[in-house]
Amino acid sequence: MRNSLLDRFRGAGGTSGSSGAGTFRADFTASLVVFLVAVPLCVGVAVASGVPAELGLITGIVGGLVTGFLPGSSLQVSGPAAGLTVLVYEAVEEYGVAALGVLVLVSGLLQLGMGALGLGRWFRAISVAVVQGMLAGIGLVLIAGQLYSLADAKAPSGGLDKIFSIPQLVVDAAGSADALKAVAVGAGTIVVLVLWPRFRRGAKVLPGPLAAVALATAVTAIFDLPIARVEVKGLLDAIQPPGGSEFQALAEVGVIGTVLAFTLIASAESLFSAAAVDRLHDGPRTDYDKELMAQGAGNAVCGVLGALPMTAVIVRSSANVQAGAKTKASRVLHGVWLLVFAVLFPSALGIIPVATLAGVLVYSGWKLIPIKDMTPLWRDHRGEAIILIVTAGAIVVTNMFEGVIIGLLMAVAKTAWETSHVHIEISGREDETGDQPLHVRIRGNATFLRLPKLLDELESLPREREVELDLTGLRHVDHACEMALATWTERHNAVVKRATVEEKQVMA
Numbered sequence: 001m002r003n004s005l006l007d008r009f010r011g012a013g014g015t016s017g018s019s020g021a022g023t024f025r026a027d028f029t030a031s032l033v034v035f036l037v038a039v040p041l042c043v044g045v046a047v048a049s050g051v052p053a054e055l056g057l058i059t060g061i062v063g064g065l066v067t068g069f070l071p072g073s074s075l076q077v078s079g080p081a082a083g084l085t086v087l088v089y090e091a092v093e094e095y096g097v098a099a100l101g102v103l104v105l106v107s108g109l110l111q112l113g114m115g116a117l118g119l120g121r122w123f124r125a126i127s128v129a130v131v132q133g134m135l136a137g138i139g140l141v142l143i144a145g146q147l148y149s150l151a152d153a154k155a156p157s158g159g160l161d162k163i164f165s166i167p168q169l170v171v172d173a174a175g176s177a178d179a180l181k182a183v184a185v186g187a188g189t190i191v192v193l194v195l196w197p198r199f200r201r202g203a204k205v206l207p208g209p210l211a212a213v214a215l216a217t218a219v220t221a222i223f224d225l226p227i228a229r230v231e232v233k234g235l236l237d238a239i240q241p242p243g244g245s246e247f248q249a250l251a252e253v254g255v256i257g258t259v260l261a262f263t264l265i266a267s268a269e270s271l272f273s274a275a276a277v278d279r280l281h282d283g284p285r286t287d288y289d290k291e292l293m294a295q296g297a298g299n300a301v302c303g304v305l306g307a308l309p310m311t312a313v314i315v316r317s318s319a320n321v322q323a324g325a326k327t328k329a330s331r332v333l334h335g336v337w338l339l340v341f342a343v344l345f346p347s348a349l350g351i352i353p354v355a356t357l358a359g360v361l362v363y364s365g366w367k368l369i370p371i372k373d374m375t376p377l378w379r380d381h382r383g384e385a386i387i388l389i390v391t392a393g394a395i396v397v398t399n400m401f402e403g404v405i406i407g408l409l410m411a412v413a414k415t416a417w418e419t420s421h422v423h424i425e426i427s428g429r430e431d432e433t434g435d436q437p438l439h440v441r442i443r444g445n446a447t448f449l450r451l452p453k454l455l456d457e458l459e460s461l462p463r464e465r466e467v468e469l470d471l472t473g474l475r476h477v478d479h480a481c482e483m484a485l486a487t488w489t490e491r492h493n494a495v496v497k498r499a500t501v502e503e504k505q506v507m508a
Contacts, residue, residue: 023326023327023329024329026324026325026326026330027325027326027327027329027330027333028329028330028333029323029324030320030323030324030325030330031325031329031330031331031332031333031334031336031337032334032337033207033319033320033323034077034316034319034320034323034325034330034331034334035334035337035338035341036206036207036210037207037209037210037315037316037319038060038077038079038316038334038338039057039210039338039341040209040210040212040213040352040357040360041056041079041080041082041209041313041315041316041360041364042056042057042059042060042079042080042338043056043057043230043349043352043357044056044357044358044360044361044364045080045081045082045085045308045361046080046308047149047230047354047357048082048085048089048142048145048146048149048357048358048361049080049084049085049088049089049092049308050088050089050092050093050097051088051092051097051100051308052231052233052238053230053231053232053238053349054232054233054234054235054237054238054342054346054349055238055306055307055308056079056080056307056308057235057338057341057342058235058238058239058302058305058307058308058342059079059080059302059307059308059309059310060079060080060335060338061335061338061339061342062298062301062302062305062307062310062335063077063078063079063298063310063331063335064077064078064079064331064332064333064334064335064336064338065332065335065336065339066297066298066301066335067294067295067297067298067310068328068331068332068334068335069328069332070290070293070294070297070298071287071290071294072274072286072287072288072290072291072292072293072294072295073274073277073278073286073287073291073294073312074281074283074284074286074327074328075277075280075281075283075317075320075321075325075328075330075331076270076273076274076277076286076312076313076314076317076320076331077312077313077316077317077319077320077331077334078270078294078295078298078310078311078312078313078331079310079311079313079316080308080309080310081266081269081310081311081312081313082138082142082361082364082365082368083134083135083138083265083269083311083368084262084265084266084269084308084309084311085138085142085361086138086141086142086145086395087258087261087262087265087399088100088308088309089145090258090399091103091258094254094258095249095255095258097240097306098240098242098243098246098306099242099246099249099255100240100306100307100308101240101241101242101246101302101303101304101305101306101307102242102246102247102249102250102255102303103255103258103259103262103303103309104262104299104300104302104303104307104308104309105242105299105300105302105303105304106250106259106303107259107262107263107266107299107303107309108295108296108297108298108299108300108301108302108303109296109300110259110263110296111263111266111267111292111293111295111296111299112293112296112297112300113296114263114267114292114296115289115290115291115292115293115294115296116289116293118289119289119292120267120271120287120288120289120290120291120292120293121288121289127384127387127407127408127411128384129377129381129384129385129387129388129391129407129411130387130388130391130404130407130408130410130411131268131269131272132370132373132388133387133388133389133390133391133392133395133403133407134265134268134391134392134395134403134404134407135269135368135369135370136368136369136370136388136391136392137391137392137393137394137395137396137403138365138368138395139364139365139366139367139368139369140365140369140392140395140396141162141395141396142361142362142364142365142368143362143365143366144162144163144166145162146358146359146361146362146365147162147166147169147358147362148162148169149186149354149355149357149358149361150182150183150186150187150355150358150359150362151169151172151173151176151179151182151183151186151355152178152179152182152227152228152354152355153169153172153173153179160396160397163396178226178227181225181226181227182225182227182228182353182354182355183355185216185219185220185225185227185353185355185356185359186216186353186355186356186358186359186362187359188215188216188219188359189212189213189215189216189355189356189359189360189363190212190359190362190363192208192211192212192215192216193208193209193212193359193360193363194363196208196211196212207319209360212356212359212360213352213356213357213360216353216355216356216359217351217352217353217356220351220353220356221351225353227353227354227355228353228354228355229350229351229352229353229354230349230350230352230353230354230357231350232346232347232349232350234346235342235343235346239305239306239307240306241304241305241306242303242304242306261404262309264404265311265404266295266299266309266310266311267292267295269311269312270291270292270295270311270312271286271288271291271292271312273311273312273313273314273317274286274288274291274312276314276317276318277312277314277317277318277321280317280318280321280322281321283326291312295310295311295312298310315364316334320334370388374388383414383418384414386410387407387410387411387414390406390407390410391403391404391406391407391410394406394407413449416447416449417449419445420444420445420446420447420449420450421444421445421450422442422443422444422445422446422450422453422454422474423442423443423444424440424441424442424454424457424458425440425441425442425443425473426438426439426440426441426461427439427441428465437465437466437467437468437493438461438462438465438466438467438468439468439470440458440461440467440468440469440470441470441472441473442454442469442470442471442473442474442485443473443474444473444474444475445474445475445476445477446471446474446476446477446478446481446482446485447476447477447478447480447481448478448480448481450481451480451481451484454481454484454485455484455488458485458488458492461492463492463495463496464496464499465496466492466493466496466497467489467492467493469485469486469489471485
């Protein structure tokens with residue numbers, strides 16, 4: 001029985017010839033590492049999203065026991081992600097925690113449908129600049145919002161409001177001893193996260209997020225600091241399945257936009273994460289359609305339980321690979337450990353300071369911003385850099401969904417502009433008598449984006465010569481361009497003929 005179970009999990013990334021027992025030991029060890037990484041992140045994302053901390057653990061459990069068991073990507077781990085924190089917070093503020101289950105459930109069903117239709121691979125066609133801009137915008141809003149939690153203060157609702165209110169936050173925090181203590185705990189958490197990887201022995205034993213949260217929690221308890229702690233309800237009490245009234249909200253345009261945003265962002269982030277994880281190991285590659293369906297199944301279950309939406313998370317996934325995981329058993333077991341922790345030790349969450357979780361998310365938000373990539377991207381691909389910056393800025397100024405749509409439209413416009421190259425070849429200029437028409441041949445892709453350039457070049461031709469326009473060299477010509485070229489040629493030749501007739505009449 002044990003060997004048959006191991007055989008079901010074998011083959012995700014293990015080397016040929018490795019024994020079943022050795023593979024299981026590697027997966028068992030990796031699952032503990034991923035569990036230790038997942039606990040503070042699950043709780044932190046939930047608190048930052050404005051929902052009970054247990055809902056983050058529920059999503060992590062589903063990510064392990066449901067999505068982790070399904071085919072798709074072999075080693076990537078799913079759970080609540082910082083990338084959706086801002087969108088979830090806005091949805092909860094707008095529609096309430098009770099409606100969250102419906103949003104996540106419908107998003108999961110859409111992902112299942114897209115995977116079944118074979119649309120998973122098409123997410124790889126989304127511009128990387130848009131995805132990086134999306135993550136950068138999320139990171140900026142996440143950092144701005146968590147700065148308030150660092151000081152145990154309530155954050156404004158809008159992205160711009162969060163940023164513009166930071167000076168007042170600094171003034172208020174500076175005048176409050178309790179706020180300064182909370183800031184010190186949060187700042188200390190960030191320092192530990194930055195420096196922990198340099199402590200190689202410790203980093204091998206204990207993941208950075210857990211070490212930072214554990215140290216900050218211990219300091220808070222030892223000195224009995226008067227700062228906010230995580231509120232604990234209990235696992236069963238936190239589950240809020242959606243009811244009939246919540247499903248009625250799907251008739252609202254805003255709710256539909258939020259569902260589409262959940263679906264687009266969660267799917268894109270998961271599949272881009274899968275591509276990144278594939279580069280970390282030499283096992284089987286990701287089946288994108290199956291992975292999209294696995295994510296959809298997980299989100300559907302999370303929706304039924306009223307929990308947070310899930311994505312594949314690169315932090316947990318890379319920790320899984322680096323810890324030596326061989327098969328999907330490691331991510332399933334990490335879900336088991338999360339379930340055991342949530343059932344047996346829920347009160348352990350109540351001693352964690354909110355400020356230290358804010359510090360973890362500020363650090364996570366900073367990691368979402370591609371600072372190192374900007375200079376080479378600007379130097380070599382300036383258009384992509386502009387799309388990244390505009391997408392991030394649009395998310396901060398408007399919201400997640402509108403910002404991503406603006407980025408996608410810019411990417412499409414840029415591609416259309418770059419592919420619509422046209423070249424004009426003119427023959428017949430050597431005819432000094434001017435009796436023969438000029439032959440103008442246009443090659444390439446003629447679209448409305450290049451129409452001003454085409455018309456400018458045509459207008460520069462001699463006005464006393466007729467023009468024969470040859471469009472056979474065009475691989476593509478849109479309707480607007482075709483009509484404009486035909487109209488110009490007809491008008492130009494009509495003027496030339498009229499001038500010739502008048503000249504002959506004068507000579508007669």
